[in-house]
Amino acid sequence: MPGVPRRRKVKSNTRLFVVGGLLVALALALLVSPFASSSPDGLQAVAEKQGFADSARASKVDTPLAGYAVSGVDQPRVSSGLSGVIGVLLTFGLGFGLFAALRTFRPDGQQPESPEV
Amino acid sequence: MRPWCITLDSVHVPDGFFNAATSVGAAGVSGATIAVSLRKAGRDLSDRVIPLAGLVSAFVFALQTLNFPVVAGTSGHLLGGALAAVLVGPWVGSLCIAIVLFVQSLVFADGGLSAYGINVLLIAIIPTFTAYGVFRAVRALLPRQKSSVVTATTVAAFLSVPLAAAAFAVLFAIGGSVDIAFGSVLIAMVGTHSLIAIGEALITAAVVSAVVGARPDLVYGASDLKGPLQLRSRPGETALEPCLESPGDGK
Numbered sequence: 001m002p003g004v005p006r007r008r009k010v011k012s013n014t015r016l017f018v019v020g021g022l023l024v025a026l027a028l029a030l031l032v033s034p035f036a037s038s039s040p041d042g043l044q045a046v047a048e049k050q051g052f053a054d055s056a057r058a059s060k061v062d063t064p065l066a067g068y069a070v071s072g073v074d075q076p077r078v079s080s081g082l083s084g085v086i087g088v089l090l091t092f093g094l095g096f097g098l099f100a101a102l103r104t105f106r107p108d109g110q111q112p113e114s115p116e117v
Numbered sequence: 118m119r120p121w122c123i124t125l126d127s128v129h130v131p132d133g134f135f136n137a138a139t140s141v142g143a144a145g146v147s148g149a150t151i152a153v154s155l156r157k158a159g160r161d162l163s164d165r166v167i168p169l170a171g172l173v174s175a176f177v178f179a180l181q182t183l184n185f186p187v188v189a190g191t192s193g194h195l196l197g198g199a200l201a202a203v204l205v206g207p208w209v210g211s212l213c214i215a216i217v218l219f220v221q222s223l224v225f226a227d228g229g230l231s232a233y234g235i236n237v238l239l240i241a242i243i244p245t246f247t248a249y250g251v252f253r254a255v256r257a258l259l260p261r262q263k264s265s266v267v268t269a270t271t272v273a274a275f276l277s278v279p280l281a282a283a284a285f286a287v288l289f290a291i292g293g294s295v296d297i298a299f300g301s302v303l304i305a306m307v308g309t310h311s312l313i314a315i316g317e318a319l320i321t322a323a324v325v326s327a328v329v330g331a332r333p334d335l336v337y338g339a340s341d342l343k344g345p346l347q348l349r350s351r352p353g354e355t356a357l358e359p360c361l362e363s364p365g366d367g368k
Contacts, residue, residue, distance in 0.1 A: 024180070028179040052293065059228070087224070098216065
């Protein structure tokens with residue numbers, strides 16, 4: 001995750017590092033993923049060649065973001081890039097929230113350690 | 118990318134590939150493993166690791182959307198288990214990937230709901246833990262330095278992909294939708310995914326190398342490298358003399 005300068009005062013820069021990394025992830029999702037290969041991925045290609053691709057059923061999930069496109073945004077690359085941005089923010093938020101909760105309510109019954117900053 | 122894949126719009130196991138018993142069985146194994154991860158993750162989650170773990174989820178999500186071509190008509194994408202295991206450890210790492218799969222399945226309709234347990238097993242658990250095992254084994258053979266972290270990461274990332282592909286073939290032999298010879302599925306899956314593994318190894322090594330370069334203290338797999346560099350000599354070796362003390366040198 002580039003863009004983060006090397007510093008001596010390392011620990012106070014964790015926030016900067018995470019923000020920098022998040023910006024890189026957002027840029028990849030918005031700007032690069034719309035131009036990613038549209039060929040079937042490894043599993044899908046094998047399923048087609050081995051003859052079990054037809055057993056796949058469409059997901060029952062129906063959301064405005066199904067299929068990595070934002071419904072209502074017609075330009076496919078914009079739609080795909082925007083869906084990626086939403087996904088990056090959602091996964092970050094969910095991850096951050098879950099791990100923060102895990103630290104507060106440790107399921108192994110131990111007390112949280114004193115904050116290490 | 119997926120918006121133009123008319124067939125599935127999916128990079129993960131969809132509904133229908135596996136029978137109900139196998140899906141439920143895999144969900145049981147996945148659920149039990151995730152429960153252990155939830156318990157074990159607590160001790161790895163310092164205040165600094167929490168945002169980093171969120172970042173790992175977000176980064177793996179972004180990287181999984183970047184399908185790269187491997188051979189004609191086939192693409193591959195990152196699984197991310199090795200990346201997560203090296204950066205935040207296998208317990209937190211497996212949870213990071215399970216979160217990605219959860220969002221993909223529930224929000225982006227990628228990966229069937231009934232196949233969630235199978236996807237967690239094949240993408241969040243097997244690659245993450247096997248990669249971590251390989252990583253530790255390779256690191257044990259190499260000198261204790263930053264470059265060894267990157268080398269071990271590369272090997273671990275590479276091996277994790279065909280291993281997950283082989284696990285798919287085993288599961289498909291147990292409860293796949295179509296009766297196909299195990300060997301045939303195994304060879305096809307491992308063959309294709311050995312090529313994808315090259316991409317996995319390169320991407321994972323690039324990211325880990327960047328993080329180890331910038332912030333080695335944040336890398337779980339490099340935690341033994343912490344602390345200021347010290348000059349040490351093994352018994353029997355001549356200790357290095359600090360240059361400043363050598364008189365009359367050069368000038």
